[in-house]
Amino acid sequence: MQFRLIALVFFCVSLFGIPSAEASLKVGVVDVLKVMDAVPAWGKVVNKMKSEWQAKQSELEKKQNDLKAKKAQLEQKAVVSDPRTIAKEEAELMQEAQKLAQTFMVQQRLISAQELDLKNQMFKRIEPLVYKLAEDRDLSFVFEAGTEQQPNVLYNSKSVDLTKQVVRAYKSTYKNKSFEVRTEFPPGFGQGGPAAMPQ
Numbered sequence: 001m002q003f004r005l006i007a008l009v010f011f012c013v014s015l016f017g018i019p020s021a022e023a024s025l026k027v028g029v030v031d032v033l034k035v036m037d038a039v040p041a042w043g044k045v046v047n048k049m050k051s052e053w054q055a056k057q058s059e060l061e062k063k064q065n066d067l068k069a070k071k072a073q074l075e076q077k078a079v080v081s082d083p084r085t086i087a088k089e090e091a092e093l094m095q096e097a098q099k100l101a102q103t104f105m106v107q108q109r110l111i112s113a114q115e116l117d118l119k120n121q122m123f124k125r126i127e128p129l130v131y132k133l134a135e136d137r138d139l140s141f142v143f144e145a146g147t148e149q150q151p152n153v154l155y156n157s158k159s160v161d162l163t164k165q166v167v168r169a170y171k172s173t174y175k176n177k178s179f180e181v182r183t184e185f186p187p188g189f190g191q192g193g194p195a196a197m198p199q
Contacts, residue, residue, distance in 0.1 A: 026138060028162040029153055030130055031145040036122055038167045045118060045179045053111055060107065063100055067093065113185040121179050129169040133162055 036042050070093055078086055134142050142162065146152035 025140040027156075028134060028137065028139045028142040028160050029145050029156045030126075030142060030166050031161070031163045032123075032126060033145075033147065034163050035126060035166050035170065039122075039170060039174075041174075041176055041178050042122060045181065049114060049118070049181065056107055060100070060104055067097055067100065070096075110183070110185075113189050114181060114183075116189070117182055117185070118179055125170065125174055126166065129166055129173065130162070133165055133169065 074086060074089055074093060077089075130142055133139075143153050143156075145156075145163075
């Protein structure tokens, strides 16, 4: 995925040839993660959500440990009791375990949805700023830098890096505008894997 755009550029060069200096393409590069990290409101909402998620995770872990303790007690009781007398307790314990598993799955889906929604809110703010910079500078392409582990651009000179300009434009446009943390989403929204907010 990260090399798709690079491969497309190589394809165009091979198809149409290398443009002359007069008609050379002008490009820019933006490190979106650095832009996000430079926005105080983003750091605030990320830290808030991390704290809430960790609190909910701790609560679920406590309930899980309580169920393990109940199971151990029930197993000890079964050694000296008629199995028929503890059948009801075993059924209740099973119901509790199933309920906890369902709660965990619902919580994971909510976390994934909230993460995706917050990122979408940020991207919707950044994109028009990048478009405006590209138009003002008559740029043909603007590439997203990617991460150190998965770079989208193998090399770029500092002269084409627009990250600082995007940060300035963001702060000028949005000031300290906060992000909305939603708790209800359409079915299936945000599913597709465990969530992990940016560091």
